[in-house]
Amino acid sequence: MKTITLNNGVEMPQLGFGVYQIPNEETAEAVYQAIKVGYRLIDTASIYGNEKETGEGIKRAIDEKLVTREALFVTSKLFILQTPEEKAADTIEQSLNLMGLEYLDLYLIHQPYGDVYGAWRALVAAQKAGKVRAIGISNFKSSKMIEFVGLTEVKPQINQIEVNPWNQRIEDEVWHQKYGVQVEAWAPFAEGRHDLFTNEVLSEIGKKYGKSVGQVVLRWLMQRGIVALAKSVRPERMAENFDIFDFELSKEDIETITGLDMKESAFFDHDAPQQVEWFMNRMLETEK
């Protein structure tokens, strides 16, 4: 597995497995199967509501000696109402307890809303205490990331943002490189939006290498130096998405993919009032 070294020296796998929207009853099995396929980076979040089941899948894989804890790289995140410093500290403990782990490899502030500076103090303290190895942010636009880096003593190691062929974030990547913050891609397949998996351009590129559209997309992210999280509940797709280290896209093919960029989210505008309202309501509902 190819790895990336973060700005604090921690090494992480470049390809990972995400558990967003996997139903609770399927999560442990999916995580176990993903580890069996070879994934070592596992990504969940407090708001996904499946940290416990993610931990169960990890425990089963460790108990069966498929993997050691040290070989895994486990991520979770805190949500908006969990950002005040004390609440953030509690949420990190809650993640550890729910997942049955002594430490997490990466902990992120999930959204650029709430008391992100209070949350950051809690994350830095948890990192100093050895409860998390790396810390970062998610869904921060480059402008917000630059402000955040300027106002914090410890620089985020990661910014987890949407990156896929429809929303390539090429300029954002340059800004993140300038500030030494690693870009991690969520929804690399845009969850299949705009018919990604049957897109003609991506399919034609795939045919040249005997690879699928999913494999082309993940390979493209690997060659850009971006960490990518792919989700599937099907073991055959998990294996397909993992089988991307035996080919290299040509410069011309990369340029062709660059031409697909629509430069806007395949999902929503993070700053839109309706979206922020949805985030807030979602958190309040899970607090009930």
Ligand SMILES: NC(=O)c1ccc[n+]([C@@H]2O[C@H](COP(=O)([O-])OP(=O)(O)OC[C@H]3O[C@@H](n4cnc5c(N)ncnc54)[C@H](OP(=O)(O)O)[C@@H]3O)[C@@H](O)[C@H]2O)c1
């Ligand atoms: N920080 C954030 O705000 C944020 C937001 C979204 C996601 N994330 C993280 O990023 C991870 C990945 O993003 P995502 O889950 O939203 O979407 P995604 O990985 O872009 O797409 C997942 C979808 O693609 C399908 N799929 C996967 N591999 C395929 C293949 N080879 N061929 C055809 N279809 C395939 C899956 O279906 P099946 O499962 O049926 O195979 C699923 O419907 C998440 O799980 C989560 O960990 C973070």
